[in-house]
Amino acid sequence: MTANPSASTKHNNYIGGEWLAPSTGNWAPNRNPADLDDVIGQYPVSGEKDALEAIAAAKAAFPAWAATPGPARGRFLAKAVELFRARVDDFARMLCREEGKTFAESKGEVNKGIALFEFYAGEGFRTHGKTLPSESRQTLTFTLRQPLGVVALVTPWNFPFAIPAWKSAPALVTGNTVVLKPASNTPGTATMMAQVMHDAGFPKGVFNLITGPGGAVGNTLVDSKDVQAVSFTGSNSIGLALNQRCAKRGIRVTAEMGGKNPVVVLDDADLELAATGILQGAFGSTGQRCTATSRVVVQRGIAPKLTELLVAGAKKLKVGNGLETGIDMGPAVDEAQLKTDLDYIQYGLSEGAKLLCGGNQLKEGALARGFFVEPTIFSGVKIGHRLHQEEVFGPLIAIVEVGDFEEALHAANAVEFGLSASIYTRDANTAMKFVERSEVGMVHVNNPTVGGEAQLPFGGWKSTGVGEREMAEEGAMFFTQLKTVFFDYTGAARTSKNY
């Protein structure tokens, strides 16, 4: 590890167009989970007072921003796109260092976030209502979409650029002002994003950032009467509690939460293609994706061949610090996540599943300075097992064997989550049956369970998601409220003859 001169640099919150020190006087070190000696910088541990200040700044900025024409708001986003593009490698390096995914994956995430800003920059021209015929003569009836006000965005650590992007861009372009609270594990990427928003010239108070603990900062945002909506992505336990708090105030909330995503492989599938997709979906980003492949549901006849391909592929993966070249998989994000991964390996063993590869923490040499775990595969997993039911959020595949398509569909759907699912088959009819009957928000055919595109709605069914889909036009609709207008242009007092 090389000495890092920025380790002691104190970063600040971005409130009302100014970089402000936290009122608590506390900062916390942001460490690289691949190398705990690598301290990225010191980030604010903010408190209630900072959250209230950020809300007040956003509230003051709202009237002028809401009155700014949509296309003009979009141009601020377009300027941010230009600045992000010029800093892609810097963002990717920060993301890689604080979250742990490989540099290539980090760069992919940054480019995806930029595409979201790009998409929503254009949405400034397109946010539309409807005109509909009125029952009355000479009356124009139409709807307007108007902003909500101050919105709070609470985001997780696993996509520290893309998720703040897919929430901030639609909120801003539709005329809302924003307070972003990123996860405590990943304040650096969000702080760089705030710098871009500043450099892009967004008026003071339109975009605000505070870093700090979910409890003090998150609860203040959610409970403030000046916050009109909350957009949350994270775990089910926090998301559902937050949803209840918002319900008490009757405000709008979207909460995108956990996943337990299956890949079904039928006996007519291209097995090489399926194995490649499963390995990518399960071990990419160290399995720390809400859409990660965590279950493989395979027809018995081809299970031995598919398993052989998966184990061979997993054993080839090079685990290490994502900043180094040739690394395929980075670390768990922190000690707690590492412990969760290792705990689930124990649950698998104690429930009678068969460990085919992996299963250990990696501690040799430089790996001892980070939170590394081997890519792990279990076979013989049953529907009732914890490995089948619960989100691990780590590099772990649970293989379930089934007899036919109906059994496969049953296993795929037999979980509380409903985010993403995939099927590998060469039969279009079977693929469409799966598309129709799969209980998820996103279905893939002959493709990994992961991925999303700016223009396509993203989100889950069942206990994965509460509220509107994110990304795409739907993502912007969440941040608007409808107004129905009845415009009588008779120019004279209405009489019964007009009707």
Ligand code: NAP
């Ligand atoms: P988390 O622990 O639920 O945290 C998410 C955010 O909520 C963080 O900013 C956290 O702050 C904040 N928070 C914590 N307590 C809060 C409170 N009382 N009030 C308001 N905010 C609070 O989730 P995570 O561990 O960061 O992320 C992993 C989870 O996200 C996984 O379950 C994954 O499936 C899910 N996820 C879902 C999607 C999707 O689209 N469905 C996408 C990505 C991730 P602190 O960091 O300070 O605790």
